[in-house]
Amino acid sequence: MAEQHDHTHEHDHEHGEAPAAPLKVVGEEPDLSKGTARPITVVGNPVLHHECKDVAAFDAGLSELIDDMFVSMYAAEGVGLAANQIGVDAKVFVYDCPDDEGVRHIGHVVNPVLEELPAGRRVLDDSNEGCLSVPTAYAELARPDFAAVTGQDKDGNPVRVEGTGFFARCLQHETDHLYGQLYIDRLSKRDRKDALRQMAEGTPKYATVPND
Numbered sequence: 001m002a003e004q005h006d007h008t009h010e011h012d013h014e015h016g017e018a019p020a021a022p023l024k025v026v027g028e029e030p031d032l033s034k035g036t037a038r039p040i041t042v043v044g045n046p047v048l049h050h051e052c053k054d055v056a057a058f059d060a061g062l063s064e065l066i067d068d069m070f071v072s073m074y075a076a077e078g079v080g081l082a083a084n085q086i087g088v089d090a091k092v093f094v095y096d097c098p099d100d101e102g103v104r105h106i107g108h109v110v111n112p113v114l115e116e117l118p119a120g121r122r123v124l125d126d127s128n129e130g131c132l133s134v135p136t137a138y139a140e141l142a143r144p145d146f147a148a149v150t151g152q153d154k155d156g157n158p159v160r161v162e163g164t165g166f167f168a169r170c171l172q173h174e175t176d177h178l179y180g181q182l183y184i185d186r187l188s189k190r191d192r193k194d195a196l197r198q199m200a201e202g203t204p205k206y207a208t209v210p211n212d
């Protein structure tokens with residue numbers, strides 16, 4: 001997912017004075033010396049538009065993929081990245097993303113599955129959303145303000161990650177990617193068209209994979 005747009009979180013800055021306190025961190029900062037930045041696939045590339053394969057091998061190759069994904073995400077100034085966004089057909093995403101409660105979440109999930117929310121827990125938040133694979137475009141999209149994902153870590157151990165606000169949006173956005181869905185696929189026809197127009201008019205600040 002792309003970094004927050006300027007208008008995303010106006011309600012967090014009610015007073016607009018003191019700089020935000022340093023975020024509490026949940027998770028470990030990755031060792032960036034191990035990975036290589038790869039170019040980002042964009043809407044229209046087939047790898048983004050079908051369900052990715054489940055990961056079955058929890059090996060060195062998976063660790064290397066996760067290292068490359070972190071480096072690629074930071075190079076593109078994203079807050080989340082799915083493997084198919086660097087052209088790899090495998091169910092893995094990484095994130096380094098703040099929630100709405102002052103916590104910075106860092107990690108990865110392999111074979112993620114989004115938990116169904118209990119009916120009473122579904123509160124929609126219609127903040128702005130962007131995607132590294134739809135460069136320079138943003139659109140408002142209503143999503144539940146809480147999300148939980150279960151899956152595995154790179155060693156195959158079960159994990160569960162949950163979050164609120166912007167991080168909940170990230171967890172939903174990245175899981176969607178691995179099932180072949182972009183956020184623009186959830187927009188009205190008109191808003192989708194507008195997002196694609198923004199993309200056509202903008203120039204990404206990071207390397208992308210050209211579509212044929």
Ligand SMILES: [Zn+2]
Pocket residue numbers: 001002130131132133173177
């Ligand atoms: Zn995305």
